[in-house]
Amino acid sequence: MNALPFPFRGETLHALPSGGLHWPARRLLCVADLHLGKSDRMARRGGPMLPPYESLDTLDRLADDIAATGPSEVVCLGDSFDDLAAGRDLAGPVRARIAALMAGRRWIWVLGNHDPGPVDLGGTHLAEYRAGPLVFRHIAEPGAAGEVSGHYHPKARVTLRGRSLSRRCLLVDSARLILPAYGTYTGGLSCDRPELATLMEAGAEAILLGPQPVRLPMPR
Template sequence: MNGAYDFSFCDLTLTALPQGALWVGDHRALCVSDLHLGKSDRIARRSGRMLPPYETRATLEKLDALIAVLDPGMVICLGDSFDDLDAAQSLSDTDHLHMATLQAGRDWVWIEGNHDPGPVNLSGRHLAELTLGPLAFRHIATQEKGEISGHYHPKCGLAGGGTRPAFLIDTDRIIMPAFGTYTGGLRANHPALRALMSPQAHAVLTGRKAMAVPLKAVV
C-alpha cells in the first residue's frame, strides 16, 4: 500500500499503514485499536454536550476503505472499540448493517478494553487477548515480548505545532495509535510511554505517509 512502512518484528514483516492500522501479512490480519465508536453518544449522555454524531460513520468508512483494499481474512479490534458498553448498544441500524457487512466472511476478533470490558451484541469472537504465532494482542501493554497493544493513543508533535497519531515500536512491543475519529492522545515522550519503550524505540507517524523517526527525537 502506498505510503506504508514495513518493519521486522518477532521474525515477521509487519506493515504500519498511514491510516493508523497494522497489517500482519503472514496471517492476512488487519489490526486496529481504539475505535471509540459512539463517543459523541456517550458524551451527550454523560455531560449533555452535543457533538456532531458522525464519528462512528467516519471511522467505519475509514476501516471499510482499508478492508476493500487488503481483503483481510482476520480483523483484530484491539480494545476500546466502543466508547462504553451503552454506546455499543446504541449503534444505529445503519451502523449495525455496516458492521455486519465488514464482518461477513472474516474472522473478526473483539479484544476487550477498559471502555468496553465485555461482549457486545455484534458477531465475532470476544477475547481478553489473542495469540497469533509469536504475537500477543491485548489492549494494555504488560511488557511481554511480542505484544501489540493500544490504550494510550500515542501522538507525536510536529514542527510548527500540532500532533499526529503514531505507532511506537521497539524489539519487544508495539503500541498502536487510536484509529477512531474522535480520540485524544498522549504525547509519545510522556513518561508513561517512555517507561514502556526501550531507548532504541522509534515512532511511526501516520498521515499521508507513514514516517519513522527515533522516539528520543520526538516531542
C-alpha cells in the same frame, strides 16, 4: 496505499497511513481504539454535544483499509466502543455497516477498559488474542514480548522542514508495538509523557502517520 513495512519479532508488518496495522503473511488487519458511539456516550453523560457521525466516519476508513488489504481476520484491540451502552445502542446504519465488514472473515473483539464485556454484534470476544509470535491485547503489560496493544493513543510532536507538527504515531521497540487510536473523535497522549517514555525501550522508534508514514527515533 503508502504503507510502511517494518520488521517485528521475525515478521514483516505494515503501518498504514490510517493507523491500522497490516500483517500480510497472516492476512490480518489490526486496529485499536475505535471508540464507536463516543458522541452518544458524551451526550448521555451530559458532556459536550458532538455531531453523531463519528462512528460511520471511522467505519468508512476501516472499510477502505479492508478493501486495500483483503484480510481474512480483523483484530480490534479494545475500546472499540466508548462504553458498553454505546455498543448496545448503536444506530441501525452503524450496526449494518459493521455486519457488512465482518461478513466472510474472522473478527476478534479484544476487550478494553471502556468495553470490558461483549456486545451483541457477532465475532469473537477475547481478553487477548495470540497469533504466531504475537499477542494482541488492549493495555501493554510489563515484561511482554511480541506484544501489540493500544489504549494510550500515542502521538508525537516533531519538527519537519522547519514546521512543528503533532501526529498520531505507532510506537515500536524490540518487545512491543503500541498502535494509535483509530477512531474519529479520539485524542492522543504525547509519547514523551512518562506513561509511554518509561514503557518503551531506549531505542524505540515512532512511525508518524500521514499520507506517507515516516519512521524516526521516538521523541522523548
